[in-house]
Amino acid sequence: MGAAGDARPRGRPKKAPDAIDEGNRRQELLRAAGRLFRQQGFAATSTRDIAAAAGMRAGSPFYHFENKAALLFAVVEQGMHAALERQAQVLCALPARADTAARLRALVRVHFDILLGPDSDFVPVMLYEWRSLDLPQRRAIAGLQRAYEDAWKTAIEALHAAGGIGGDARLARLMILGALNWSVQWYRVGQGASLDELCDSALQLFVRAPARRGGRQSAPP
Amino acid sequence: MGAAGDARPRGRPKKAPDAIDEGNRRQELLRAAGRLFRQQGFAATSTRDIAAAAGMRAGSPFYHFENKAALLFAVVEQGMHAALERQAQVLCALPARADTAARLRALVRVHFDILLGPDSDFVPVMLYEWRSLDLPQRRAIAGLQRAYEDAWKTAIEALHAAGGIGGDARLARLMILGALNWSVQWYRVGQGASLDELCDSALQLFVRAPARRGGRQSAPP
DNA sequence: CCTACCGATCGGTAGG
């Protein structure tokens, strides 16, 4: 993807005073870009801002990324890959005989974590800055989004068929995801409800059947 | 607000070849700005783009507005004023003995119209570009938003108390409004569901009691 | 990854 930076050293780099792992600097750029893109938006963030936040000079980001748009794309792509991994992990960790309501609860909970938890800049940047991507980039991201939403489609359609969710199934999915995605606009960490409480309230709002189960199913040994 | 343009002619302006109603030009600028801010975002839209879309030269918008931020503020403020008016009008048009579910339905329906109907750029610009406002501007808008959301607060709390809405009442309000506001991201006019169908589906998703009433309560005379 | 730099664009203004 663009100018490759795959000259990453194999072992531990020699600790010369300025020895710097190139992969680390690239990742630092991504984190800085993600934070600034989320705070100010893509167009309002200069590559100089990003360079300074990563402790570099104005021209240096272009050693790691072809241009500003490539930086945005890398943030978004990495965000979606991480989100897909976390989603898959959470679904796999469910007990084999978990019902649909439990699956939906897991999806909602991990989604709040992806949007609002620690290191959660990348997916909000995707949600709110995707229009700054060009068409090929959008298409690449759309594939990852489809995979992410497929899990939701399955769970919501099953629950909808069982009468646990009202309205049109497709519109219900769009509106439920919208309700969660909008939390980026108003949720402030450490103020008000916890992510667990958010998850509970969301499910009580959207799901009719009393899907509550006291606590987690993983009881102490 | 800013350089006043209140030399508006009283009657019909003499139709000289270039006779131009100043209020019209200002309004044309606002419409062009609203459309472009919605499409591309505030930071990615140049004042030259706006001027060109309104048929002006690069410097002319600054005859009507002090600076670019004042243009954004005017768009957002006008959007909120119009939204408040439409909301009030719809609530007043309800039959006196309309129940809470009918009030919520009216709020949802007019909200979709404000977000997705004809001439619906201004409120989406507020929702997605408010962070480009400075602090005093944000405070001014926050007052209008509070008024707009008060109607929702009343309706949702009443319905929540009656068991028609699940979860925490405040979080339910935030999530319901979020679900609707997010529709700006995916809804395309003329494709898929109509705004009436969106409204139906939203209420069936969020409200437990069978608040359906066949059609409108305003029967033919 | 830094130094030094460039061309383009942008918000905004003077003066009419």
Next chain:
DNA sequence: CCTACCGATCGGTAGG
């Protein structure tokens, strides 16, 4: 509201 213009900033590059 146009003409003509300015200073600042921005994305990006050459060369090391």
